[in-house]
Amino acid sequence: MNSYYIYLAIGLYFILGTIVAVYARRGMGRGMADFFLANRAVNGVVAALTYSATTYSAFMMVGLAGFTYIGGVGAWGFELIYLSGLVLVAFFGPRFWLAGKKYNYITPAELLGDRYQSRAVQVITAITSIIFLIPYSAVQLIGIGTLVEGMSKGAIPFMAGLIIATVVTVVWAFMGGMRAVAWTDSLQALIMITISTLSVVFIIHRAFGDVGTMFGLLEKNYPGWLTVPGPGFFSFNTFLGLSLPWFFFSLSNPQVSQRLFIPRSLTHMRIMVMGFLCFGFVYTLISILWGFSARLLVPGLANGDLATPALLSMNVIPPVIALLVMIGITAAAISTINSIVLTLSSMISQDVIKQIIPAVEENNLLLTGRIFVFLFTLGAFVFATMRLGLIAVLSVASSAGLLVTVPAIFGAFFWKRGTAAAVVVSILAGGTAALLFQFANIKPLGLGTGVWSGIISAVLFIVVSRFTVPPEAKAEEFMSYIDGALKEKNAI
Amino acid sequence: VVIIKLLRNLNSGGGKVGNKITGWAVWFLVLVLSAFIVPYQFLSGIPKVYGAFLYWGLFALAAMISVGIITARWRE
Numbered sequence: 001m002n003s004y005y006i007y008l009a010i011g012l013y014f015i016l017g018t019i020v021a022v023y024a025r026r027g028m029g030r031g032m033a034d035f036f037l038a039n040r041a042v043n044g045v046v047a048a049l050t051y052s053a054t055t056y057s058a059f060m061m062v063g064l065a066g067f068t069y070i071g072g073v074g075a076w077g078f079e080l081i082y083l084s085g086l087v088l089v090a091f092f093g094p095r096f097w098l099a100g101k102k103y104n105y106i107t108p109a110e111l112l113g114d115r116y117q118s119r120a121v122q123v124i125t126a127i128t129s130i131i132f133l134i135p136y137s138a139v140q141l142i143g144i145g146t147l148v149e150g151m152s153k154g155a156i157p158f159m160a161g162l163i164i165a166t167v168v169t170v171v172w173a174f175m176g177g178m179r180a181v182a183w184t185d186s187l188q189a190l191i192m193i194t195i196s197t198l199s200v201v202f203i204i205h206r207a208f209g210d211v212g213t214m215f216g217l218l219e220k221n222y223p224g225w226l227t228v229p230g231p232g233f234f235s236f237n238t239f240l241g242l243s244l245p246w247f248f249f250s251l252s253n254p255q256v257s258q259r260l261f262i263p264r265s266l267t268h269m270r271i272m273v274m275g276f277l278c279f280g281f282v283y284t285l286i287s288i289l290w291g292f293s294a295r296l297l298v299p300g301l302a303n304g305d306l307a308t309p310a311l312l313s314m315n316v317i318p319p320v321i322a323l324l325v326m327i328g329i330t331a332a333a334i335s336t337i338n339s340i341v342l343t344l345s346s347m348i349s350q351d352v353i354k355q356i357i358p359a360v361e362e363n364n365l366l367l368t369g370r371i372f373v374f375l376f377t378l379g380a381f382v383f384a385t386m387r388l389g390l391i392a393v394l395s396v397a398s399s400a401g402l403l404v405t406v407p408a409i410f411g412a413f414f415w416k417r418g419t420a421a422a423v424v425v426s427i428l429a430g431g432t433a434a435l436l437f438q439f440a441n442i443k444p445l446g447l448g449t450g451v452w453s454g455i456i457s458a459v460l461f462i463v464v465s466r467f468t469v470p471p472e473a474k475a476e477e478f479m480s481y482i483d484g485a486l487k488e489k490n491a492i
Numbered sequence: 493v494v495i496i497k498l499l500r501n502l503n504s505g506g507g508k509v510g511n512k513i514t515g516w517a518v519w520f521l522v523l524v525l526s527a528f529i530v531p532y533q534f535l536s537g538i539p540k541v542y543g544a545f546l547y548w549g550l551f552a553l554a555a556m557i558s559v560g561i562i563t564a565r566w567r568e
Contacts, residue, residue, distance in 0.1 A: 011506075073565075080548050149539055166507055226544065227536050227537070227544055228532055239528070274556075281553075310515060490567045491565070491566050492565075
């Protein structure tokens, strides 16, 4: 494809997003809560769209479509179990929101640090998030660079794609914090869902006539792709290892759980949750149909990640559709990266720097946070330029590594006996196990890293709590307040 | 319809909050476990769109409806 059209499309996308970001930052205050949480006043529809755009990255139309291409219907099950993890928000959403409002928490790590009365808990939780999420962001950048390079057949080099994505991320996040990110995310979520839906409808109509015919061809030519373990990729252990850590993503990923602080009210949180569930179901279905289409139209690829590029380069796809799909995938990646760097910036300032220098003034803390928006994006950029195997390992380990914070979150709201020492031990041991198992490709009993990091952190959290002293007064005060407020709000 | 009625009953009335959480937790545990077990144990011999594909779709819809029922009672 002519590189001129690619630059033009990306330019229009950047201008449109920047107009939205400028509009969003009007009336922005100067505090930490204002910059990082949009002053806890985001309406439900925008909250749903930013939650969706943050959660769904370039993985959907490339990785999940590739999983479907290689492994069949198991990809659908894996992704829907991931989506059903939102049932946790039905219980934890009101608790996070009420606690955030009452105690002015900016980050999920701050909630844990205060609840367990421990700076160490707060700092370690924040640093764990940074270790696992920067490489994850780098992989998103690599995806954009590779996609742009492939689409232009090398006319736009990989590095140019990286630089464009990095600049877009920094400008929107630095400009208006959560307000700009939430509104540009909303724009990008609409781009993602509209373009992907139209593209899949177009391909199915053009190539097969209708969905029924497409599934008929699958049943006839690739029957294994409609069962599990099917062609073999989705063995039960692989399926469990992928699905289990991602089921808890709404609690374990701080860029997602921080969004539980931002809705204007519980009514708006309900709109956020239900809106995300509807968006997620449709976007998952679209990505799966995209993967099945690739299976039928471009069989014989050795690597599932090649399915989307191969499909886009077919004659059946007009160049304008291919260009739109590229913009849709770019939007999915950038909306995930800028949410991650914004959350990590709030964590480094609120959970690390403020704990080291408690007397720091809020405006200096905010300035530090904004500088880190730039530094974290730059860090992801540098990682991406290296294209190290290490990045892929850390990125794959991110779901397993972040899972280790979940026992502490359960304990914070439901178990008065949980202790700070137990949180520290469970996060450090679980996180180390996640890295070790992933690097050395260790799979005891054939189970994936995420299963073991979850088990290790949960067991250690319970056992160490039994032998150490909990912050009884804080636990009593915190949980009594939450229970009373939940009754008022009629939440379970 | 019967399942939805049962779930709505679980959501209403004056029962203890702890019991409601336990009731919903058991329902979700059964639902999620079924998503791991049923397609592998009972549907692996059905290479049709109404096999694992349909089951997982219905599973997700059941989870979405359940979340809708729980959150419908939240107050401003």
